[in-house]
Amino acid sequence: VSTHPHSHGAPRLSVDFFDGRSARAQRVSIWIDQDTLYVQGIDAEHHLPLHEVKWSEKTRHGPRLAHLNEGGTLQAVSKSEWDEWLHRHHLDRSVVVRLQQSWAWTLLAMAVLTALIGAGYLWGLPLVTRTLTPLIPLSTDQQIGQSTLSTLDGRWLHPSKVPQATQQRIQAQFEGALSHYAQQHQQVRSYRFQLHFRSSSVGPNAFALPGGDMVVTDELVTMLADSPDVLLGVLGHELGHVAARHGMRTLIQSGVLGAVTSVALGDVSSLLAGAPALMGQMAYSRDFEREADDTSIAFMQANGIRPSTMVTLFDKLAAYSQARHKDKKRGTALLGIAFSSHPADAERVAHFKAADTSSSP
């Protein structure tokens, strides 16, 4: 039956052949002629197109194997002869294998890897987030915001002790200011802003939840009782977070970062894979704070308030935290508007001050 041509000239290689039916090795001789691989032994005779043979990658210690298409396997008797034979037939030209074999290329790959990770983090991630965020309906933001608020209500937030009249006055002031601002910034009309007054142990604070719910603590209301403009500035800042969907963007960012790192590092450990997602949020939220400050400035300007008024807030916050430290009470950090991830106060104060001169309504 065999019609194999003579192998004159074609270099032969002696290997072990396993037919896939028995574990017994058969010593065979193989050679290549015109893109066909010939296998010949006492009980075995095969030929098949060369492209159907899968040669194992060359490694220092690993075996030399080849998978034939119908279940047979070739195994090297002598690794060096096998390598030489493959090299002669130009069957060892995989780029990946050559990369893997060279330390120089591996180090270069490492450098490229680091550069790619850096670039992806700096530019790729924000880009992906900006693209994905509009695809998610606003109702999702609202759902998340509401479930977060109900969780917080059970644990950290308590009913407000601010008189109803004060609450209503602040609400009315905010709504008035919002309608002024909305004349120039139409897009905020699609949000349903809602103020929530709560007492809490976190001190003077305000924070926005995705979708438009904003929480103001009693301490902040008390602290800013004589400067309603500053309170509007703070609310403008929170409005900035909502309108730019910072909450949703953070969620998407951590999701994307988590997915990427778990594919890349998933092997290492889930703990390690989760860490970058956490770290990513700190750096990004600084940018978010600056963005929210810009909205706050625009919000105040739309209502004829000088942005430099906000300096009062920083002074009062500083005084508050100093008083706290003097009292030697617990060293409760001021969260939210004075969160650790916020840009340095001095920088922000300068920004608010500079806004006075830049453009006034």
Place this chain on the structure above:
Amino acid sequence: MNHTPAPSEPGGLTATSLITANPVSVLPRQTLSTVSVHPIEFTGSGSEYFRIWIVNLLLLLVTLGLYYPWAKVRKLRYFHGNTLVAGHPLDFHGEPRKMFRGFMLVSIMMVLYSVAGRVSHIGGTIAGLILALLWPALMRASMQFRLANTSWRGLRFAFKGSMKEAYLIWVMPLLLLASSSVLAALVVGATPASARPVGIILAGLLVMLMAAALGPYVWWRLKRYQHNHYALGQWQTTFKASYGDMVKVFVRTALVSVAGLLLATLLIVALLMIGFANVSHDIHNKATWLPRVLQWLPFALLIVVLTQIAQGPYFKSRMQNLIWTQTGNRHVRFKSHLAFWPLLGLTLKNTLLMVLTLGLYWPFATIAMARIKLQAISVHTRQDPDELLAQAQSTYKDAAGDLAADLIGIDVGL
């Protein structure tokens, strides 16, 4: 076993056997045949795997993760190829192109699952429930895929566990859980109102005890299902470890943990006594000793963590030894001698170097861990491997099994 033992010919042993002639004393003299012992050898190298890993990582990143199946096959072929049994390497036959479909499917499923969980609790619960219902089938598929794509001397391994058995694993544990809950409810109901708290405590204890016993029980049933159904040619493994054996490992691990805690307590007390010898006269003034306690707190935590590191390697070594030494029968059996102290030493070394190199040591650690675990195992056969013949079996080529393996992360357990 569904096949008759092949006639054994003393002396007619294989060209590959390394050690021979270990008569097994339990068997009658006439049926004695030589047992050949094949230690498993692992030849992987950390530096080589490091380069494979880096290049894989780069390609993964450049392709935004789409390269994953190729990277995975390369890794598996490296580990399989460097695992030598009786001088012959294992081989992996999975095809990345086919595995790619499974990979895409699993990625989409994971995204849907996490989105479902984030958007609504009900969606997440339903997705979780579906996953739980599919889990036994997925586990079986993953075992089938992994084994059917692994070969030794040209013969493919097989996983012979049936779908029915895969689901039956869970029947008894679930029944026990349900009945203990009912019993607990009855205990609470039966106690008079005056003794209600006692009843509740009793019921709680009952449930806790059942939960503690169920963990090893489920693990045992799972391992029994897996290790009863590995096959190569005429050989099929049998799992002989009992539930009691399994519980012992769990209990001993718990004891190691408790011993670690005791040791930590002793060390901390000793440290406190040294560090606070001079403030003892002023014990009522918080200001003198409170800052010092806070200063010492990290050390105390470090001591606790260090004494708790031991239980991981302890459990791993004892469990591997139990499971693999109890796997086998007259024709083929395994023996595992994974020692605790070297494994603990390696774990500490790996952890330390991983931290110092910010994770770059990971490939070296993986290789070292694979080496210590694999080289602790030897295969004992009574039959010349040359006589192994492929059994009529439909070769399992469905790459869906691979996605299952990725999804539930179960493996052959080495």
